Amino acid sequence: MMKKMKIIGGSSLIFLAACTSNETANNDVDSLTDSSDLNRVEMTSNNYDGFQLMVSSCFSCHSPNPTIENPVAPTLAEMKMVYSDHYENQADFEQAIITFLENPTAENALISSAIEEFGLMPQMSMGQEKSAAIAKYLFQNGVETENWYPQQFQAEQRRVKLMTEDLSDIDRGFEYAMGTKSILGKNLKGKLKAEGPLGALSFCNLKAYHFTDSMSQVYDASIRRVSDQPRNQENTASAMELEIIQAFKKQLAEGEEIKPETREFLEGYVHGYYPIVTNEMCMKCHGDVNQMEEGVHAKILALYPEDKATGYAPNQLRGIWVVAMKKRDQE
Numbered sequence: 051m052m053k054k055m056k057i058i059g060g061s062s063l064i065f066l067a068a069c070t071s072n073e074t075a076n077n078d079v080d081s082l083t084d085s086s087d088l089n090r091v092e093m094t095s096n097n098y099d100g101f102q103l104m105v106s107s108c109f110s111c112h113s114p115n116p117t118i119e120n121p122v123a124p125t126l127a128e129m130k131m132v133y134s135d136h137y138e139n140q141a142d143f144e145q146a147i148i149t150f151l152e153n154p155t156a157e158n159a160l161i162s163s164a165i166e167e168f169g170l171m172p173q174m175s176m177g178q179e180k181s182a183a184i185a186k187y188l189f190q191n192g193v194e195t196e197n198w199y200p201q202q203f204q205a206e207q208r209r210v211k212l213m214t215e216d217l218s219d220i221d222r223g224f225e226y227a228m229g230t231k232s233i234l235g236k237n238l239k240g241k242l243k244a245e246g247p248l249g250a251l252s253f254c255n256l257k258a259y260h261f262t263d264s265m266s267q268v269y270d271a272s273i274r275r276v277s278d279q280p281r282n283q284e285n286t287a288s289a290m291e292l293e294i295i296q297a298f299k300k301q302l303a304e305g306e307e308i309k310p311e312t313r314e315f316l317e318g319y320v321h322g323y324y325p326i327v328t329n330e331m332c333m334k335c336h337g338d339v340n341q342m343e344e345g346v347h348a349k350i351l352a353l354y355p356e357d358k359a360t361g362y363a364p365n366q367l368r369g370i371w372v373v374a375m376k377k378r379d380q381e
C-alpha cells in the first residue's frame with residue numbers, strides 16, 4: 051500500500067545546492083598548482099559505514115533529531131517510517147533508497163508532498179557502494195524509534211569519529227566534498243526561503259561565505275569547485291582538471307558510474323576529484339536561458355558577464371570538486 055506522508059514545514063520555490071564557491075578550510079593549501087609529474091593513485095574500496103556517510107552527506111538536511119524546528123527536508127525518522135511502511139522486505143527497502151539516491155527525481159520519490167514542501171533533493175553522486183551502505187544502515191537501525199536520537203545517536207557519533215581517522219585519502223576527500231555540499235545546500239535553502247531565487251543568486255555570488263564547519267579541522271584540507279564552463283571565471287578548470295572532467299564526462303555518457311580519483315601533488319599532498327552532476331533543480335540557473343524564471347538570466351549576466359554555465363540538461367557533468375589534502379595513505 052502506497053502511503054503518502056504530509057510533512058510539516060516551510061515551502062520554497064526552488065532548492066539548490068552548493069552554489070557558492072572557493073570555500074577554503076582553515077589550512078590553506080590553495081597555492082598548490084598543477085604539477086606535471088603526477089601519479090595516479092588507485093581507488094580503494096572500503097566497507098563503508100552507513101552512519102559515517104550520513105554524518106557528512108545527509109544529516110545537515112535530514113535531521114537525526116525528529117523534533118527539529120524549520121526542517122529543510124524530511125527528518126531521518128520520517129524518511130525511515132515512510133520507507134518501512136512501504137517496503138516490507140530488506141532488499142526492496144534498500145533498493146528503493148539506492149534508486150532514489152542515484153537518481154533523485156519525482157518519479158523515484160515516495161514522499162511526493164516533500165518535493166512540494168522542500169523542493170527536489172540535489173543529486174548526491176555517491177556511487178552504488180556508498181548508497182548501499184546507507185540503505186543498509188537505515189534498514190537495520192531503529193533511527194525512527196523514540197530512544198534512538200537521545201541515546202544511540204551520541205554513541206554512533208563517538209564510534210565513527212574514531213573510524214574517520216582511518217579513512218583512505220579518496221574517501222576522506224569524498225566526505226569533505228559531500229559535507230561542504232550538504233551544508234551549503236542547507237544554508238542556501240534557508241536563503242531561498244527568505245529571499246527567493248533572485249536573492250539566492252546574490253548569495254551564490256558571495257565570495258566571503260565562510261566555511262566554518264568543524265569538518266575543516268578534522269580533515270585538514272581545502273576545497274574548490276571548478277568547471278569547463280564556469281559561471282564565475284575564478285572557477286575555471288586547469289588543464290589537468292579538464293582532463294579529469296573529460297574522463298568523468300565519458301563515464302557518464304557511457305552510463306558507467308563515475309569513479310572519483312586522487313592524484314598526488316607536491317610532496318605530501320594529494321588532490322581528490324569528485325563529480326558534480328546536474329539534476330532538474332539546477333536548470334533554474336544553469337539550464338536553457340529561455341526557460342528561466344523572469345529576471346534570473348539578466349541578473350546572472352549582470353553578476354557574471356562571462357558566464358558559460360547555461361544550456362545544461364539534467365544528468366550532465368556541471369563540474370568537479372577538487373579537495374586538496376595532506377597525504378595520509380601509505381604507498
Ligand code: HEC
Pocket residue numbers: 065067103104107108109110111112122123124129147150151154158159160161162164165168169170171172174176184231232233235236
Ligand atoms: C541539501 C539537502 C539534502 C541533502 C544533503 C540530502 N537530502 Fe535527501 N532530501 C532532501 C529533500 C529536500 C528531500 C525531499 C524532496 C525529495 O524527495 O526530493 C529529500 C528526500 C530524500 C528521500 C526521500 C525521497 C522520497 O522517496 O520521497 C531520501 C530517501 C533521501 N532524501 C535520502 C538522502 C540521503 C541518504 C542523503 C545523504 C546521502 C540525503 N538524502 C542528502 C534534501 C537533502
Ligand code: HEC
Pocket residue numbers: 064065066067068069070071072172173247250251254255256275276277279280281282283285326327328329331332333334335336359368369370
Ligand atoms: C539560484 C541559481 C542557481 C541554482 C539553482 C544553481 N546554481 Fe550553480 N551557480 C550559481 C551561481 C550564481 C554560481 C557562481 C558562484 C560563484 O560566484 O562562485 C554557480 C556556480 C556553480 C558551480 C561552480 C562552477 C562555476 O560555474 O562557477 C557549480 C559546479 C554549480 N554552480 C553547480 C550547480 C548544480 C549542480 C546545481 C543544482 C544542484 C546548481 N549549481 C544550481 C547559481 C545557481
